[in-house]
């Protein structure tokens with residue numbers, strides 16, 4: 392997926408990697424000032440790192456060419472498609488981002504389109520060694536019955552995981568999180584929660600969780616309390632997890648990002664999506680440390696909506712150093728024009744991730760926070776540790792880790808290869 396103009400794609404065994412092509416690169420990237428070049432050896436290493444992705448919106452991660460195809464299938468003329476299928480690099484704020492979100496990814500409508508979108512997302516994640524993938528989507532008011540949409544996503548997940556196994560030789564675990572929109576009505580959220588519980592009871596179902604997403608600024612979690620309580624009462628006893636987008640932005644009208652997280656926790660959230668505002672409150676920070684609260688971090692997404700100024704201003708490093716239970720996700724691969732490998736590279740270039748141990752910790756945290764059964768979790772942890780051990784045994788990787796990922800690396804590492 393294109394991230395940096397000025398970089399060119401080369402073909403390697405896993406995902407496409409990017410090579411800095413200097414001043415003679417292609418057209419200027421409007422986010423160039425936010426991005427730093429990453430040495431090829433580091434990119435190769437990061438691509439090979441076993442990863443988890445717990446926070447991924449299906450529509451917002453569907454490749455744009457596929458979405459264009461869906462738009463045509465949904466009756467848009469060629470002119471309309473070229474008008475609609477546009478995504479900016481950055482947004483004024485979350486609401487600005489959501490305005491585009493409700494126009495472009497919304498074209499994943501029919502069960503067949505959900506199937507193809509899910510296959511594409513699983514394939515992209517597998518290519519960069521994602522071992523645990525949780526895909527989230529809303530299922531109401533689409534181009535088909537919610538039951539048919541869930542069945543299509545589950546089938547695509549199973550087919551995609553099987554294809555990953557055949558192609559790459561590793562076990563990838565995948566599941567589905569049913570999403571309710573903060574902007575939706577409380578009745579719709581409750582219906583989504585009811586469907587999540589009912590459909591997860593079907594044999595072989597991959598529904599493992601429920602999420603509340605959208606604008607904190609305009610819609611307090613309280614509005615959807617009935618849905619969250621429904622999951623608490625009926626979903627959790629049968630293994631469903633509850634995650635809530637909260638503390639993504641500093642203010643939620645009269646509610647601060649900190650209050651937003653506290654309310655989500657009071658309503659039973661097991662995990663918090665984003666949660667970066669918790670660093671503003673010592674009491675909440677202490678609670679999160681003690682409770683090992685899983686926090687799904689999506690740093691580039693936060694930069695993209697200007698919740699933080701740049702990678703360098705993100706609290707990830709501080710959260711890691713305080714022992715918070717943070718993992719890494721993209722949020723929206725297409726809307727954010729990023730992969731996990733690219734995001735990891737930028738976090739490294741901006742000194743947010745400086746040691747090999749930190750990278751391993753992010754993956755371990757992700758596996759432990761995933762909505763997996765205990766047996767699946769044990770298996771995934773074992774596979775991830777084996778993958779790390781294989782990386783560490785390779786002399787080339789040993790040199791890359793020693794040179795670029797030891798805590799004593801000089802601050803101006805970039806000069807070493809500039």
Ligand SMILES: [Zn+2]
Nearest residue numbers: 604636664722
């Ligand atoms: Zn999200």
